[in-house]
Amino acid sequence: MSATDHTKNYLQGGGLWSWLTTLDHKRIGVMYMIATMFFFAIGGIFALLVRLELFKTGPLFSPDTYNKFFTLHGAIMVFMFIIPVIPAALGNFFLPIQIGAKDVAFPRLNLLSWYIFMIGSFLLVLAVLSGGVDTGWTFYTPYSIRSATSVIFATLGVFIMGFSGILTGLNFIVTIHKLRAPGMTFHRMPLFLWAIYATAIIQVLATPVIGITTVLLVMERVLHIGFFDPKLGGDPVLFQHFFWFYSHPAVYIMILPGMGIVSEVITVFSRKHIFGYHAIAYSSLAIAGISFIVWGHHMFVSSQSPLANFLFSLLTMLVAVPTAIKVFNWTATMYRGSIWLQTPMLYALAFIFLFTIGGLTGLFLAALSVDVHLHDTYFVVAHFHYVMMGGTVMGLLAGLHYWWPKMFGRMYPEGWGKLSCSLIFIGFNLTFLTQFFLGKMGMPRRYHDYLPQYAPLNMASTVGSWFIGAGFLIMFTYFIWSLFKGAKAPANPWDAKTLEWTIESPPTTHNFHKEPVVTTGPYEYGEVKI
């Protein structure tokens, strides 16, 4: 570190070794990005294979192979891509810059958490290589206790990756509390940071529970302790409580950062101060809090007690309130704004559209009586893909395009960006809108085959998945192309007001030449420039 010239940009100098031992939050963010994007590609390939099997009736792969495909698609996408991607990659890169700090509070811990993440991922990959896992990403007992596949490697992988999430979350909370630049009050922080802050709280509070859950599952397989095994007097539904006490808040770990990015992009590309700054900021915290009291809605048909069903159904409806507050405020921000339809804005608009569909169908599932009919059908699959992919991934792509010039000092090609955005948007709706209808008709999820009446919609859905695949292929290609051939990016291509746009693209090792002093909020657009 000491030998580094602080005026050089962070990408310059040093070989592979200097990257692998770096304490610079920006390099660690980029390393997270490379890793998660790689896993996203693998998870995506499994998704395409799942859809390929469902293209026509009759088996293309064996049912066992199909079970492994969807388990790996789920586990890789959830644990290795969508949970870490925005906080650990973009959050790591921009959190310290947006509060005007030189680095996160614990740079060593930050690097350690990347290595822990890689070790956990390696174990999950090992599980794939040693025969795969066929339990679904939820690892429900008692099947997961007895399944002959490599459940132990997979759960240990999840356990270890949990540590990485905890350390990252802890690091972010401390950084936000202790390292803000002079004048950077909480209420002058960009909304992305409020979202990351809420996410970090969930990571710290919820992740330990998945830790103990996976440890107990491993103990269940190794020592037969019997907590979750009905044969030894335990209760398998208790496992579901444990699993969802983490995994439901984890859903908000996935979506909150996406909402944060959209809050940034909407205001920048509407050239207007965000409407309801405080409402958006505190609704992030409200979502984080509520996320802990709704997990039982995953268990309405798991022989949960009527009392619990009633409570969880009621509490789940509460989530709609802060979520709707956000959507209303984004919409109000655009009202009479001077909207500039660049690729990041297109993705942000896609987010609002798709996420609203995902959120509203969530209300169907929160209603007890409706859920009994829709539970474990493709309706659920469509719902959470609208939230996770229509929400988080669209948010991620908005953020990636928005910050790409800052991260690498190169512009992406705008035309290609719009093309791939359109392909992904159309393909996404073709793939998943059809699944709402399939679910409503009663097609159950996780089956490798289906009855003839489901054939046309399934075929459409699979074709849609190819559109998405093509869109991402184009995107990966132009991103890599732009690294070498893209136009040089100015310091502030979007004329945005947050701190990261006041420094050069790409930033220098210490971000700021001298510590910034903040005197205004993050979105003071004031008079329209003509």
Next chain:
Amino acid sequence: MASKQHNADHRKTYFVVWMMLLVFTVITVWVSYHNYGVFNIVVAMGVATVKATLVCLFFMHLKYDNRLNQVVFVASFVFLAIFVGLTASDELFRPVEAVAKVEAVRPPAGNQAALMEKLRNSTPSLIAKGKEIYLSQCMACHGAEGKGNGPAGAALNPTPRDFTSGLWKQGGTPAQVFKTVSDGMAGTPMPPFESLSVADRWALVHFIRSLSPNTPADTPETLKLIGLGEGVSAVSSQALPEIPVDFAIDRMVKEK
């Protein structure tokens, strides 16, 4: 950081707290040797909480720490309480009959009997289904019309039964034919068809009997052959709504 005066005070506090912790431990152990009913657990938890609070406030300095750290630490207990409370709202409030019975492994006798009772009465749809199965499973030997003249039957000894003759070797009541289809016929090439589902076998029975001019009805004796009849029907009328958990798990694992 802290002044020396401040730290000297702490030393005295530490000593007092230490002594209090030791005394409380002795008290809680002493109480545990006496039976005060429900108060035992109240005292044990109360004393533990007092001790834990002392450790937190003084040894861990939470009393002198800044507000943020206090909130952070207390928050963990709030969320733990949520975890306990909502989990208990399920686990401890399940209606008794909804709790799956975990006893010995046993086959689902009730469901089987109820199913058999329902299927042993012939219906046109069962006969139609039986014909389909007959054409794929039996025709090769027994012939397309059931005359016992199928292409594969010619080589067999004894020759396959001609169903149109009205003769039966092991009886022609539904239950007797069901037993023959299920178990086969010893000493003849007729194999058992256990692999077919119960419903499919009954469909076959009804189709085969529809070919025959001689179709006697079941008596209590013939019903006993397949485990039905007087004594058993009481069970079948109240078929269990669920199969035992153990049995379900074993089945799930085997069927995978």
Next chain:
Amino acid sequence: MTEHVVPDHFHSAEQAFESSKLGLWLFLVTEILLFGGLFVIYIIYRAMYPDMFHEASRHLNRTLGFINTLVLICSSFTMAMAVNKTQNDRSNRANQYLLLTLMFAATFMVIKYFEYTHKFHEGLLPGAHFSFAEITHPKADLFFSLYFMMTGLHGIHVLVGIGLILWVLVRSNRGDFGSRYSTPVELTGIYWHLVDLIWIYLFPLLYLIG
């Protein structure tokens, strides 16, 4: 290595110390929720089968549990004193207190070892390995699963604590700490008190409810 250098992304030693401390408290939150999972299982099963817990807990050795509680409380006291002495620049006394803490911690583990081997010997084992004829309740194995999981996880934390105290002792002996910089000693102390705090609950829950 006697003069501690504040990392250059902090403004002051004060800011660095406050950050580390907040980080540690957040870490303790994760510890509470990690153990919390086991406490949830305990509460649920105890509410379901109170008689079984009553019967099974009689087969734990109350005397050894009592001694171990005293040992941990003493170690907490010596740890607090070690932090106090470090902050007052009396590192010799601090080293002595750290050494005492270490001895108490080791004593705890030795007693735990004898308890465990005795349980193994009697067949009071978790889950499917349970083979002890005197308890008739069919779900008694759950209690011993809980016993081993809870005390086992706690034991692992004691071992980690021993490692940390050892590391602090070595550095303290080298003269790294004083009134100007004592963060590692303080944080190790707070962690060690948490280990004590968890045991304060484990002891009555497991040993005293018989």
